[in-house]
Amino acid sequence: MRQLLHNKKAVIGLAILVLIILVAIFAPVLTEYSPVKRVGRPHQPPSWEHWLGTTRLGHDVFSRLVHGARVSLAVGIGAGLLITVIGTVLGIIAGYKGGVIDEVINFFTNMVLVIPNLPLLLVLAAFIGQASPLVIAVILGFTSWAWGVRVTRSETLSIRQRDYVKSAEMLGEPGWRIMAFEIFPNLISIVGINFIGSIIFAVIAEATLEFLGLGDPNTVSWGIMLYNAQNASALSVGAWWDLLSPCLALALLGLGLALVNFAIDEIANPRLRTGGMLARWVGLVSAGEGKL
Amino acid sequence: QDQNVLTVSSEQTTTYVRNFNPFGQTSARATTLDFIYEPLVVFNRLKSNEANYRLAESFELADDLKSITFTLRDGLKWSDGEPLTADDVVFTYDYIKQFPALDFISVSAQLASVEKVDDRTVRFNLNEPNSLIANTIVGMPIVPEHIWADVADPVTFANENPVGSGPMTEITRFTPQVYEQCRNPNYWDADNLKVDCLRLPQLADNPQVLAALADGTLDWATSFIPDIDNTFVAKDPEHHKYWFTPSSLVSFQLSMVTPDENNRKAFNDVNFRRALSQLIDRQTIVDIAGYGYPLVNDDPSMLGELYKSFANPEVATQYGQYGQFDLDAGIAALDAAGYVDADGDGFRDNPDGTPIAIDIMVPNGWTDWIDAVQISMESLTEAGLNVKMSTPEAAVWTSGLIAGDYSMTLNALASAANPYFPYIRSFNPDDFGKSRFTAPHWENAEVMDLLGQYTQVKDPAEQKALMDKLQIIVAEAMPVIPVYNSPSFYEYNTSRFTGWADADDPKYSPVVSNANPARLLQLLDLDPVE
């Protein structure tokens, strides 16, 4: 954690995330308008009264945007958690237990990996009809764990060979303890990357499903905002604020998460780091203090 | 000499499939009916159902209303040169009996038999007396016996090279992106036909149609277009025109048989329904959800502007206020009828204290309806009602409506030539559990009796008396809460063709969708600009 704060990418990423989280938490305080009430005329451009203009229905875009952050974050984190938990548990079990269990888990994992995800999601969401954010999070969780299993498994396979796992076995540690206390702590960075990656994926997938009209229009979320804007032909009638606001919000959230992910990667894998030493090095070389 | 090509958008699709089977209502190209298979008669809804005789030169309803006789024009020919005779008509009706899946307008069930009187005359014998049967019969395309008799499976037959009776039968070009349909070399009314070919570019959605309209490619289209004055007309105000005519009735409906016992109590109370109706801000819905295009329908008898020639003025004076948006009046009416918050949860309850919780069901993806519901919910909520919206898949919605297994919904009912049709479709108990148009499951023996009589009288005065009575009963009970009549979209471009129907000359409905047979009349009226 402390290392994260020393990483420039992480700091920027975290700042973006904290901003979005704060906005989500304080949504009701940040705006005087209800996100589901008509508070102005349709498609008003941004103004003092409506910072980001109004939607086709006369809802305040800014208000919908800050309230929508809650849903997007909740779905992202919820689904991300589900994906990560399933992926990590299955991955560790497969990697550690080996044998038939591994074969079975691995087969299913590879299979899920080769079934195209979004089309499947589309069909599932259509099947459910009115996919509330909760439902979307659950579907995402149960269809998208495969990548996590794959990386966790392969990392577990290599950790299982380490002598400290062997010696724990020789001490007679029970299997679950080895998986939970010997292997898992060494997977933290992979799990973290998986978690954040899954959040990114879930946020994107939710927005996509909702954009395609498979979400629940009662929701106030960025995906539904996109959907409504698209349906109101926001682009044809020149109401760019209606469409671009959720677009940029999604892009910002994605960027924040990706920066943090990248930073975790750098911390877990010191070789990837390009810290301050390089700057110092360049300084010293150009000062003629030495060379390679 | 150059051909006159009329560029039309009549359906939206991502790819064209060569299918001109006139019985394939959803799979055939939208230019199949009317343009390839000409109707016997086209009834003009805008002119009190005036008959425009096409293949038939006349028809005669028997005095007992138990049969109807159509007489074909002399010298009719199919586009391949074969004569078109009464045999083809009889064949067609035998054919749809043999293959029920072809009978997309359910006409067979009303016919006892179809017989050829002579080469140009066919008599339809009816099961029940019916003064309106001609409207139904002309909806079935007549197909050439010499072609279709050999078709093994007419349901899946794609009829790629149609032989028809209408003005435009020759498919000269067909790709997934565009097809062209040109004049029938043997068309009986060729003198009136100035257009040589129709060109139909594939357009997938409203924005694409708008783009094609805006740049002047399309001559004739039917598409929802947002903010049409700015996005289309302003591009070329001299030639870019539109005229939206009211059609389908969109109304809020409550299920009288809803599974929730408490809701059922309220829904079956006319005072509750009236109050609800007063809480619906129709104008805002039309303005915002509908871009101002639909026509408000505040007629408690649900007929509205569309059937205004049939209207009983009594309705407006007696019950007119129940169709008007009036928040205070609605609230007062609820209070007066005892719908107050009994348990203190902030929502109104039944007079006996049981809670009311209304779930307004709209099909997923039907955005304008969803918007309409959201707008309505604002005032309903403000009046203290516990309402929310659910948006299941259209199929779920449909089956819910059919079974009456919902609490509240928006429903649409296609327009027809005569108010008889909206009434019979909405209230016929025989259709309960079969059709979503009977979604309210509202039963009224008197209404059914009057509707039965209506088909059995021929005298217009008698008909009017019956219709007046019907309207009063319906308006008093208010089984459906009308909101608006959605528009039929019609956009056109006068730079290449003239002769278009419009608000100044509402000669017939010029909408080019395949639900409007009068589009044939429009086609024949077009003149190329020199």
Next chain:
Amino acid sequence: MTDAPILALDNVSKVFGEVYAARAVSFALHSGRTLALVGESGSGKTTAARLIMREYTPDQGQLLFRGAPMGRADGKALKAYRSSVQMVFQDPFASLNPAHTIHYHLDRPLRLHQRNLTRAQRRAAVEELLQRVKLDPAQLMAKFPHELSGGQRQRISIARALAVNPQVIVADEPTSMLDVSVRLGILNLLNDMKAQLGLALLYITHDIATARYVAEDIMVMYAGQIVEWGDMEAVLGNPQHPYTRLLLSAVPDPDKRFSEAGEELSQIETIRRQSALPQPEIVRIADNHFIRPMP
């Protein structure tokens, strides 16, 4: 060699595909004695260790613990076995879990094998263990492995093995990754444990010089077979098997310049080929010195 062996491999073979990783291997471990197992890489040394640790089950022959075969041992016998036989690994960097403190590493075996100890007793026991391997408990208990040097880590490994109060320790190349200067400390520690606790030690290495330093007996392994074994001095002083001689002549010896290549070194390929063949016959050279002669 009168006392009964604690642990023995009896004619054990283990085959991977076509490769005989162990071929008719027999040896016994006695308390208070160290047996060195030497041989080049891939000769089957680790396989022998894993057979003892029951990571592999023998394809033939059996593992005897206090004279009793450990075939399909029940849970209780297995537990007793686990607490009696422990292993020290080659790589001090990999044998400690980077996620746990030193205290955790030593506390776990105590918890698992001496369930009746209180927290305070365990803490005392951990301190005692650390002192036993000559480390300062106060300084190290709360540290993580990466904060320790290689030698310190190897001592922790040994302490962990000792925590269960074992009778046998298998040490697979415990010093090969360590610097010369710390190597000796570990070897001395092993020697001390053997003397003080009466442990039986199996010392696996390819460094014959260190083997000589810690072990009384030696076995030379090649291609899964033990080709020569017996008393350390006897074998080193009078190697009989050609492979043993080859091995010994290749060991760096500062007393000999490089140019004086021995005779064995000119016949490397032949010796290797011949030694890899199955050699069922055993010849006794001296009281405690045997070979399997090349055919």
Next chain:
Amino acid sequence: MAFLLRRLAFYLAAFLAAATINFFLPRLMPGDPIEIMFASAGSELSLENLNALKLTFGFIDAPLHEQYFSYLKSVFTGDLGRSIKYFPLPVTDLLGRALIWTLGLVGIATLISFTLGTFLGVMAAWRRGTLFDSIASLLAIFSSSVPAVVVSLIVLFVFGYTLRWFPNGYAADPMLDPAFSWTYISSVIYHGTLPMLTLVTVLTGGFAVTMRNNMINLLGEDYIVMGRAKGLSDGNVMLWYAARNALLPTVSSLAIAIGTILSGSLIIEVVFNYPGLGNTLYQAILARDYPVIQGQLLIMTGAMLVSNFVVDLSYVLLDPRLKKA
């Protein structure tokens, strides 16, 4: 060889499993397509007619296992039935039309972004810590995290609506007949530019990040240092020593990425109204066109499997360690 055979067996099993899921999914969906069609058409159809229609479209109530086996049989004989919405077009024809566009779009976009991403990744890793690296990394992070739907909408807004440089739909001018002529091909390129641009934007970052990380991990390897010690030129070492080896894991990540690519192309096709597989699937779902949905999922899975196999193959070609044995 054994490696490839094993993969082949797996693909077969995966295909069967996908086909099975495919069989059950639509059957679990509520509502049936005929009803939907008429519900939205607002037309009146009697129950009898409806049932007659359903029968013609093959909605038989045979026992499930019978349905299943006849379904499997038709799958393996390449008969995916007929579309309901675009009746009577065989599903294979409909999908065939769409497949060409998607293959073109996805294939070329993948090629471009893989090459570009790999190149950026290699350069960034090689010039580690320089300004180039910082900028490239940041772009890559952004590109790999921003949703395809967002990029496509923004691209559409900027180039399609605001600047009006490119069309907002179609794969080619609909007035043109497909032909191997410059007019037609240029029209295809013109119409494909925006979807392609979007897809490339979304994909490149991921490839660049993977490649950069792989490269950096490899740069410490002895054989790379040996390449430099040999006095080879930087370019030589970068390409033949570092990039060539770093490409291996990247190629295998490509196999996983194919799913993402297909998903990305789906949403892009919908936004740009491009007549590819994704759009077809979307329309089919809206219309509950089961035969098309089924065929579509099958084809997409098939495409995934084939491309995975191609990736496996190229992996074998690239990595001599897998060639033998």
Next chain:
Amino acid sequence: MTSPVLSVRNLNIDYIGAETDFHAVKDVSFDIAPGELFGLAGESGCGKSTIAFAVSRLHRPPALIRKGSQILVDGRDVLTLDDAELRKFRWREVAMVFQSAMNSLNPVLTIEDQFYDVLRTHTGASRATSRARAAELLKLVDISPDRLSAYPHQCSGGMRQRIVIAICLALNPKLLIMDEPTTALDVVVQREILQRIDVLRKQLGFSVLFITHDLSLMVQVSDRIGIMLEGELVEVNDAQTIYHAPQHAYTRKLWASMPRLHGVQITGEVAP
């Protein structure tokens, strides 16, 4: 004494850190005469590889060779070479065998290609001449030329290391740096390889900078030996002196820690 092949003068190398630098090589100076085998010994992390890398200037950031350092190869200061000169200098004058025998061949190129890229770059040789030369070189290290078309993974560790040595000899360098060339190998294989080097060195006349942990081995093969401790070169002397009469306390401690294979065993008392 003839002029040295390699002359390292006041070599200082830092690893630059984000805040503080790590001074890995501290003011090291030594010479290697033509044909001489110079051994560099010391504990892990004392800076041996850092020196070896510096001689071919193979370091990457954040390593920094401080100004004032000199590395003279045949009298020319390597630290003054520009990029092009450096490329020419590498391998032609100084070739290098790396620490891990297993990983120093590019896994995706055939053995032949790995000869070819050196020969083409430096001599512009054609494929055919390079092939012939490679075959010749392989024979020097007792490997059959039909291995040329093999990939590294198809060869055993010892073979790979010999192949690397053969590649090193391709341009007849003056100096061969061997950074623990045999740690991953068996004693027997190690012996074979070193024996071969010894012969080739005498035959071809190049000098060797030999780095290893194993003091006994070093005494066996080296002419002179340098002992390093924490970045400093604490003792340089000829091999026999280092063995029999070590001067520095650290050297003595090293010897005292080494168990003997023959004769009197060490006592086991290690000086702290």
